[in-house]
Amino acid sequence: MSVHGHNTRLGIMLMAAATLVFALQDGISKHLAAEYNTMMVIMVRYWFFALFVIALAARQSGGIRQAARTRQPVLQSIRALLLVTEICVAVYGFTLLGLVESQAVFAVYPLLVAALSGPVLGERVGWRRWAAIGTGMVGILIILQPGSGVFQTAALVPFASALLFAIYGLLTRYAARQDSAGTSFFWTGTVGALAMTFAGVWFWQPMVGGDWGWMAVLCVTGALGHYLLIKCYEVAEASAVQPFAYLHLVFAAILGVTVFGEVIRWNVALGAGIVVAAGLFTLARERANA
Template sequence: MTAPQSATTQNTRLGVWLMIATTVVFAAQDGISRHLATDYSVMMVVMIRFWVFGLFAITLAAVSTGGLRAAAKSHTPWVQLVRGVILVAEICVMVVGFVKLGLIEAHAVFTSYPLLIAALSGPILGEKVGWRRWTAIAVGFVGVLIILQPGIAVFSPWALVPLLAALMFAVYGLLTRYVARKDSAPVSFFWTGVVGAIAMTPFGLANWTWMTPTDWAWMSTLCCTAVLGHWLLIRAYAVAEASAIQPFAYLQLVFASSIGLFVFGEVLRINVAIGAGIVVAAGVFTLWRQRVREKAAERAQ
């Protein structure tokens, strides 16, 4: 699913717009998840979502070159299994954060995940993290502390939920980079959908509750946004370099916060806005430094 280098260069603008569209869809998905998880089990909601995601992954693999056999053939099956379980668990944790904290504050804390990826890339992947990125990581976590300001309502045990989700997502991202050394993107995508669906089924069925017709409509919309969002993300990475478009993923914070403000009546407190701004700036810097290192490595070859 990776485009040739020339195509990547020519379609960076398209990749940016596809990433922006992805963040809009994922923000809508978060809003619907918060709505449904307020009245129904988080595990059931995530299970149904992954049933559709898994079916989409299987269908996509079936019509691709090599079919299901090629998509399921992994050189690192145990790592694929672990990353799939971590992702679905992270989504459950994050949806709990949406319900307990709201979209704005949950996303403000969650935006620290690129910093966690940078910090953990050394011990997990053996990558070198220079002093510039370590400085950015430290500054970013000052922003997290500003968000989790003591004495304010957001500073509670629930405030640690999106931080845990960010840590889990960071580990998932690093494991994705690890398996990418041997497995193709379609293989990882297939394992993500199928493992997530299988892992959530016993927990979701144990917490099954019939939804109202209106909420089934919302659930169907949630499943459609999950499929559409992942399809847009695949297309974005297919036409542009990840390092060029990844910073635009931060726009999900803007769109999700807008939904929180205008749909759920949440309040954007000044410390959350300032802290989130610091975290995003630090995260964008780490992504930029990563791109600089990748370009330098390419020139050295």
């Protein structure tokens, strides 16, 4: 079955591949950010990302001029700045907490999207989804364990990352009312690269040869991950494949335990399970309402 937009099996495979690539990217980012300034690492990554989106736009009908055309440049710029800030915060979180706990907390972002879709987009959020959002927040509290003596303020870093990503996602939906996905993608890469160049050039550090190799892999995986996502949404409906984005948490946990020697604490596993279950229920309700 190869009809455009209706090959769900292929879409699921592409989503799984994309989440695996993004998990590997997280691991490489954690390694490099532990050795070099986070701002510099993200800056180089965004340079390659910008080249990727420009090359992609040049191949489309109308070229770069068509991709850059928008009636909402302020909104597109804010989106791009939100994403680049979110990535910096997320990578910083990896260095503080590791992949397992960072991704466990970050998994709350679909619930934040649901909670904010009312005030931002004017969408109706029913009592079932509010119940799921509340349940997911209980899961986050189980992960964070406030008041237990083991709570780390560093755990708020991935939560801030999730909040930024949720707002970015909602603004992307809002921008889609007037702009194509290609236009939003173009602005995301180019504005993000400009912003990171202005911010990151002050933190430049010389890199050893081996780490330049890891940086090259980081850049390639970033472009590959986005390419797989684009193809995923081309062949399948977003509502059908979105639940499989949670594989990112699974892959990141495997990487954190096997490569970085992290330990999955019982409260993190339990809380993450609750958050994911609540998120899947929310996605199911959104699909049913649609």
